[in-house]
Amino acid sequence: MRPSACFRVVLWRSPRDPMKREAGVAERYGEALLTVAEKLGQVESISSHLKMLKAVLDAHPRLMAFLASPQIAAAEKRRLVRATLGQTLPATLV
Numbered sequence: 001m002r003p004s005a006c007f008r009v010v011l012w013r014s015p016r017d018p019m020k021r022e023a024g025v026a027e028r029y030g031e032a033l034l035t036v037a038e039k040l041g042q043v044e045s046i047s048s049h050l051k052m053l054k055a056v057l058d059a060h061p062r063l064m065a066f067l068a069s070p071q072i073a074a075a076e077k078r079r080l081v082r083a084t085l086g087q088t089l090p091a092t093l094v
Contacts, residue, residue, distance in 0.1 A: 036092060049089050056085070 037046040
């Protein structure tokens with residue numbers, strides 16, 4: 001998988017309607033993240049971490065549902081991600 005595709009694949013995974021509604025959003029966020037990774041010289045590292053994050057989300061659909069829920073505040077989602085994955089993921093992704 002080429003790095004730019006990897007940057008999009010995690011972001012569009014959602015239990016609602018991933019292929020239609022969120023693909024465009026994932027594309028924009030993925031490209032922005034790729035741009036940041038390129039500027040930091042960390043494309044391969046961040047790509048590797050995104051693959052790991054995708055594996056975690058695939059293995060834990062309830063976590064994905066939690067992160068995708070509009071009823072849960074963004075601050076609460078950030079707190080959970082930092083508490084569970086903050087030591088594993090680079091700051092760019094947390």
